[in-house]
Amino acid sequence: MIMRCDYNFDGPQWELISDESKDLVSSLLVLDPDKRLSAKEALNHVWLSKEYALSDRKPSDTFMKGVGGHLSSYDENSEFKKMALMIIAHKSSTEEIVELRKAFDQFDSGNDGRITYKEFKTALEQMNFTEEDMNRMFQSVVRTVPANICVPNS
Numbered sequence: 001m002i003m004r005c006d007y008n009f010d011g012p013q014w015e016l017i018s019d020e021s022k023d024l025v026s027s028l029l030v031l032d033p034d035k036r037l038s039a040k041e042a043l044n045h046v047w048l049s050k051e052y053a054l055s056d057r058k059p060s061d062t063f064m065k066g067v068g069g070h071l072s073s074y075d076e077n078s079e080f081k082k083m084a085l086m087i088i089a090h091k092s093s094t095e096e097i098v099e100l101r102k103a104f105d106q107f108d109s110g111n112d113g114r115i116t117y118k119e120f121k122t123a124l125e126q127m128n129f130t131e132e133d134m135n136r137m138f139q140s141v142v143r144t145v146p147a148n149i150c151v152p153n154s
Contacts, residue, residue: 004031005029005030005031007029009022018047020045020046020047020050021047023045023047024037024042024045024047024048027041027042027045028042039113040112040113043111043112043113059099059102059103059106063099063102063103064103064106064123065127067103068124068127068129071124071137071141074137074140074141106123107119107120107123109122109123117135117138120134120137120138121134121138124137
């Protein structure tokens with residue numbers, strides 16, 4: 001029914017759901033892709049800015065320091081191990097994914113769902129990595145997950 005966009009918000013589970021969130025869902029579940037919200041438009045929807053503000057998505061400092069360390073060691077892994085790590089990441093618990101999403105949001109200062117090299121560098125500068133280390137880590141991640149990372153223009 002969802003694939004045909006034949007849905008409604010009539011059930012009791014929808015009673016406490018805001019009209020703005022229902023509007024976002026309705027705007028995303030549109031059969032004609034030309035009339036459907038783009039990812040960028042969805043990110044700018046009023047419900048996301050009200051209900052999930054960027055300031056609420058900050059993980060702990062300890063968690064962010066761990067992210068820097070994991071990024072540094074990630075580059076040292078073989079391509080096979082990187083693929084295995086990606087599979088493990090997809091099997092993470094909801095709580096782990098929420099924390100990882102918060103970390104991603106700290107890197108994605110433009111809040112556009114992508115991380116540029118400049119954003120990556122800014123997030124890691126406070127962790128005392130060298131420019132060379134940051135570039136090496138960024139390139140390592142880009143080779144593995146290009147859909148989520150912007151390659152620098154330089």
